Amino acid sequence: MDGLMQPRPLTIAHLFERVETLFADKHVIDADGTPTSYGAWAHRVRRLTSALTALDVAPGARVATLAANHRRHLEVYAAVPISKRVLHTLNVRLSAEHLVHIIEHAGDDVVFLDRRHLPLIRTCLDRLPGVRHWVVFPDGTDHALPNARFHHYEDLITAARAFEGSFEATFSGPEENLAAGLCYTSGTTGRPKGVLYSHRSTVLHCLGTMAAGLIGISERDVVLPVVPMFHANAWGLPYGALMAGADLVLPGPSADRVHLADLIARHRVTVAAAVPTVWTDLLPALQTRDCSWLRLLLGGGSAVTPQLSAAYEAAVGVPITHSWGMTEVSPVGAIGGLRSRHDDLDDDARRHVAAAQGRPAPLVNMRIMDVETGERLPHDGRSVGELQVAGPWVAGGYFAGEGADGFTADGWLHTGDLATVDEHGYLRLVDRIKDLIKSGGEWISSVELEAAIATHPDVEQVAVVARDHPRWVERPVAFVVLRADADTAVEQLREHLSRRIASWWMPDDFIVLDTIPLTGTGKLSKQALRESLRPA
Incomplete structure (x- = not known):
């Protein structure tokens, strides 16, 4: 017997219409401190969906971005998937050769880009005939564009009429599995491979990682994703902030320590996320500012040393919380931190727990497998094997059918990480197999x-x-x-x-x-x- 619940789809369109109707007075704040209400931002998103239709961008088409963390990029983040197109975020640090390969492999129809990337695009434009439209975000400088394939972003927004219907109502139940986002792996062990996120996986990732006791974003938070928006949806933080109605601070292209520290202090940031190299560089600047509003600093991408985390706790009152993930896991698979059972531990024991990558997020399953025998190993904190993961926001394959050897016969993802898991479920990385x-x-x-x-x-x-x-x-x-x-x-x-x-x-x-x-x-x-x- 089946249940009698409504089979309504899980879609990014719901996240969009939720923030539009419930949190229109909250803000997205750009690097220069300019706030835009979510209500005004949502109106522009509706115009952008119409602009994409005017450019004859078909449903399912890949729409790429080559851009920093800013409000206009966030407009594309919403407009593309809610109109049933696929958002493809391009790494802004790619060489021309890698950029051409990934754009061609993805079959991108449109690319939105910051003006500062035009010189790079000019060097490879002739090798990308499949891109019909290049849309340039403004930066306050000269408006000259290379040719008729290029468009001014603001001109498209101004010329378009806002779509007036409900995006959520256009999705049927099965369409929650439509592709919503495409992100390529770093390619450190071969050619980059495309990971194709669905609406369902993105919404579940938000619900799972944003839960209380994990990242736990609420309407009262002010969220600063230093992690780039091209990197696995900025660890899900932009969509999470929209879902919760939290203010979102987007730092632009600069990772300068003074710039970031000023943003944190001026806007009373409560949650921030970055890779350890950024946290290392940022600490001296934070020590001279009021950081009393901070409640969660999230580190990921590589191991956060206990020394760095302790230095943050001493300087600003908040340690860096470990996390583990990868592009194929949307990307968050585990989040660290202490639980109630650790309250009575001494300082050394607590630091040892905090140094672990954490426990799996809800709906994520983890196992440790012997690299040589393929046998499952116990979760005893000592047995070392390859970490394998499965779950509703874990990739089950790669775009265009590549990389089949990245998955086990029973559907688990090979992570390539050697790890232990203890009896309480805490994941601790030992090394990358290749390292x-x-x-x-x-x-x-x-x-x-x-x-x-x-x-x-x-x-x-x-x-x-x-x-x-x-x-x-x-x-x-x-x-x-x-x-x-x-x-x-x-x-x-x-x-x-x-x-x-x-x-x-x-x-x-x-x-x-x-x-x-x-x-x-x-x-x-x-x-x-x-x-x-x-x-x-």
Whole structure:
């Protein structure tokens, strides 16, 4: 016997009409501090859907963005999926070659872009004949455009009449499974692969990750996603803020520490999210400002060291909360933090728990599998295996049928992460499978070695990679960035580390850099470091 509930679809159109009707007086705030009410923003979104129709953009067409975090980008975030088109967010740090490949592979029909990216687009325009329209966001400078395929964004908005009906009413029940968003993986282990989100998966991701005790956004919050809007829907925060009716602060293209710290203080931000490299850079600027409104700082993309989290707790009163996810998981799969059972633990024990990536979000299932035998391992906090995940916002395949080996026969996603899960469900990453270092037949965890090096007070950033060795096969090499006023010598780093690791884990070399190269999503680029070690 089936239940007798209404089979209404879960769609982004519902999120849009909810914020339009219930929270029209709340605001999205741009980098220059200009607020726009959600009511005025929603009216522009309705005009944009009509503009897309006027450009003859078909339902299901891929509509790309090459843009920073700003209000107009958020308009495209809503207009495209609620009109049954597919939002494809492009990484603004892509090279021309990668950009051409991904746009062609996705079959993008329209690309919305910030004017600052026009020089890059001009270099590859002839190789992208499939893009019928390029729509340029204004930046207050010269309005000249390359040719008739280009349009001024504001001209399209001004010329269009606002769609006056209910977007939600245009969706039938099965259409909750329509594609809503497309995001490509970073491609660190091969060609980038497309992950195709549905309306249903996006709404469930919002409901699951925004629950109380997790990110828990409410109408009273002010949310600042420093994480780019091109990176897996900015970890779901823009849609989450719309669902809750929270004010949303969008920082634009700049990750300058003073700029971000000013936004946090001026707008009384309560929730912010960024990768650890941004949090490391931002801390000195926050120490001189009133951050008393902050309640949650979310870190992800790579491991947040206990030292960095503790430094934030000491300086601004809020630690950095760990999370784990990937593009294929929409992207949030687990969120850290302490629970009631940890209230009576001493400080060291609490810090140990807080250093874990966290427990799975509702509806996400996790298992640990032996890499060699394929057997399921116990959740005992000691058994190390590959983390595999499944759930309604976890990818079940890649766009255009690629990467079938990324999934198990019974439908679980291979994450490529080595991890443990304890008896309380806390996930703790050990390493990426590809980042493990095998030296003399024994495994060295680059993550654990990095954590040990990071305990030195003068180390600001660290990344450990393997270098080929004629006898031991591989040996670790540590790249470090020291604090600006530090005069620490390599031998002091060795001495510090010798008390914390096995002797054979000691890196063969410590290479001091001014900066460590980053990937397009702001993570430390181990691939670039490995390439720097290869013989010329």
